Amino acid sequence: MKIVLASNNPGKLAELQAMFAPLGVELVRQAELGIPEAEEPYRTFVENALTKARHAARASGLPAVADDAGLCVDAFGGLPGVDTAYYATQFGYEKGDANNVRALLEQMQGVDNRRAALVSTLVAVRSPEDPEPLIAVGRVVGEIAREPAGHHGFGFDPVMFIPEFGQTFAQLPVEVKNAHSHRGRSARQMIELMRERWIV
Secondary structure, eight states: OEEEESOOOHHHHHHHHHHHGGGTOEEEEGGGGTOOOOOOOOSSHHHHHHHHHHHHHHHHSSOEEEEEEEEEEGGGTTOBGGGGGGGGGGGTOOSSHHHHHHHHHHHTTTOOOOEEEEEEEEEEESSTTOSSOEEEEEEEEEEEOSSOOOSSSSTTGGGEEETTTTEEGGGSOHHHHHHHSHHHHHHHHHHHHIIIIIOO
């Protein structure tokens, strides 16, 4: 079965391809099919992911899965949330992982409540008009480290300290991170939903 991944993020594609491999599903990045990225006008992960999945399904004629993910910092009332990818641009930096980390650490100087969650919402549709989209949410709670550590992963992984491991996500081996990450959790849920509802 071929499913379009409604994302052009190579990090997401690599993680999700590895996680979906047991299903025998081939994930194809929408850019490979010439599909432009969808608008993401909403303030929740689930609405944006559903919009992206429907857009990719409509343009490709294939089932589609979309991920909308982000960092939710307690001290900031859950922000940056859906604006995570563009976080650094609010503070005069160019868009990018390293600048996002730099901006976050600057904004959190002197903040004692470092609790934060990485959230991944996956939505899959069989067609653009699918009345029963599959929705899976994975969430990992940790703390924002005082400085980056580790070289694996992407995004906020270098500053997402996971107390149960005593390390940041970027310090963990890739297979350990994938097994315990927000995206790993949502992907496992999604695979079970696909097996149950789509019989793949």
